[in-house]
Amino acid sequence: MEITVILSQENETLPKAELIARLETLEISYEITQEYPGVLSFKTDATDDEILKLGEHLGYTHEILKSITTTLPEQLQESIETINWEDHINGTFKVRVKRMGNGDVDKDSIERNIGGYIKQQTNADVNLDNSDTTVKLVYTDPKTQTNEFKEERVVGYNKVIITTQLIEQDKKHFFDNKPHKRPYFHPGSMSPKLALCMVNLAHTKENDTVLDPFCGTGGILIEAGDLNTRLIGSDIEKCMYEGSKLNLAHEGFDDFEIHWEDVRKLNLDEKVDAVAMDPPYGISTTLGGDDTKQLYTEALNSIAQYIKDDGYICMASPHYIDLYEVVDNTPLTIKEQHEIRMHKSLTRIITVLTK
Ligand SMILES: C[S@@+](CC[C@H](N)C(=O)[O-])C[C@H]1O[C@@H](n2cnc3c(N)ncnc32)[C@H](O)[C@@H]1O
Numbered sequence: 001m002e003i004t005v006i007l008s009q010e011n012e013t014l015p016k017a018e019l020i021a022r023l024e025t026l027e028i029s030y031e032i033t034q035e036y037p038g039v040l041s042f043k044t045d046a047t048d049d050e051i052l053k054l055g056e057h058l059g060y061t062h063e064i065l066k067s068i069t070t071t072l073p074e075q076l077q078e079s080i081e082t083i084n085w086e087d088h089i090n091g092t093f094k095v096r097v098k099r100m101g102n103g104d105v106d107k108d109s110i111e112r113n114i115g116g117y118i119k120q121q122t123n124a125d126v127n128l129d130n131s132d133t134t135v136k137l138v139y140t141d142p143k144t145q146t147n148e149f150k151e152e153r154v155v156g157y158n159k160v161i162i163t164t165q166l167i168e169q170d171k172k173h174f175f176d177n178k179p180h181k182r183p184y185f186h187p188g189s190m191s192p193k194l195a196l197c198m199v200n201l202a203h204t205k206e207n208d209t210v211l212d213p214f215c216g217t218g219g220i221l222i223e224a225g226d227l228n229t230r231l232i233g234s235d236i237e238k239c240m241y242e243g244s245k246l247n248l249a250h251e252g253f254d255d256f257e258i259h260w261e262d263v264r265k266l267n268l269d270e271k272v273d274a275v276a277m278d279p280p281y282g283i284s285t286t287l288g289g290d291d292t293k294q295l296y297t298e299a300l301n302s303i304a305q306y307i308k309d310d311g312y313i314c315m316a317s318p319h320y321i322d323l324y325e326v327v328d329n330t331p332l333t334i335k336e337q338h339e340i341r342m343h344k345s346l347t348r349i350i351t352v353l354t355k
Pocket of ligand 1 (some may be wrong): 217279295
């Protein structure tokens with residue numbers, strides 16, 4: 001089957017990288033068939049259940065859809081009429097148009113007309129609030145026109161992907177999980193969405209042991225714990241050591257151990273499957289970041305002793321630290337890097353490393 005995924009457009013590369021990492025972790029086959037801003041389609045021989053599992057723990061994926069066919073906007077009605085809708089509608093249904101970008105599309109009349117046609121073909125009832133099946137028409141691949149002032153404008157679309165919806169991401173998880181709602185809060189806490197993305201980039205799977213040696217308030221460990229993992233955290237500050245334990249217990253986790261320790265003196269009894277971490281950025285202008293580079297080098301050398309040979313490390317760092325230089329003095333290699341622009345003077349780099 002072909003799956004179409006609607007990705008967040010808040011970052012150019014992370015949403016796709018997270019999805020691919022999760023596909024690899026779950027050993028789901030994929031061959032990318034179409035790619036537009038915010039949309040990616042792939043062929044897979046996965047079962048519906050495997051795709052539902054894929055959708056369970058993704059930070060930057062909004063929707064997962066089952067593609068029926070791809071057509072041109074001007075041939076939409078014709079394509080709709082070639083589909084055997086009995087095969088795709090279970091129970092009540094509704095039709096929804098999703099526009100990627102701001103091209104002109106008469107959403108209401110398309111939804112009404114196509115909905116009317118499907119109703120006539122299947123006798124299924126329409127339910128606009130709580131339908132069993134949602135037919136999603138994804139208008140993608142914006143068609144642009146350049147005016148006399150050489151300005152480019154989206155005037156319509158080149159493609160419509162006709163799909164049924166499998167999963168719509170529940171935004172409530174990230175809302176309920178906001179760091180300030182936890183018993184222990186510190187302003188340096190990472191957003192749950194990015195924390196989950198990093199856990200996924202570290203190829204974390206169920207029953208893994210996950211380490212965050214700069215655990216702070218426990219934000220990354222909380223997201224990893226939702227994947228049913230064993231958690232190991234550590235932090236140099238006693239308040240973080242106490243606070244992260246409080247937060248993890250509050251989330252209902254019990255399979256965790258937190259150490260009050262400097263990462264450079266980490267002493268674990270076991271090797272871990274994945275590491276996700278957000279070390280301090282500690283900008284020291286006099287040393288030009290040399291102290292931070294040294295901390296990162298020593299931290300990565302310490303962690304390298306505890307990560308399994310096939311394990312992944314995902315770390316966040318500021319743009320002014322050259323991680324390639326850091327990694328040169330460790331047994332690790334950089335697999336990929338992504339940029340998140342925080343504000344004018346800070347870009348966060350998310351790096352995935354392996355042994
Ligand atoms: C940016 S914060 C991590 C925030 C965390 N991800 C969260 O969601 O709360 C960095 C943490 O590293 C800790 N830290 C700094 N130097 C350390 C070291 N040498 N060893 C271990 N932890 C250290 C700090 O106490 C701080 O809690």
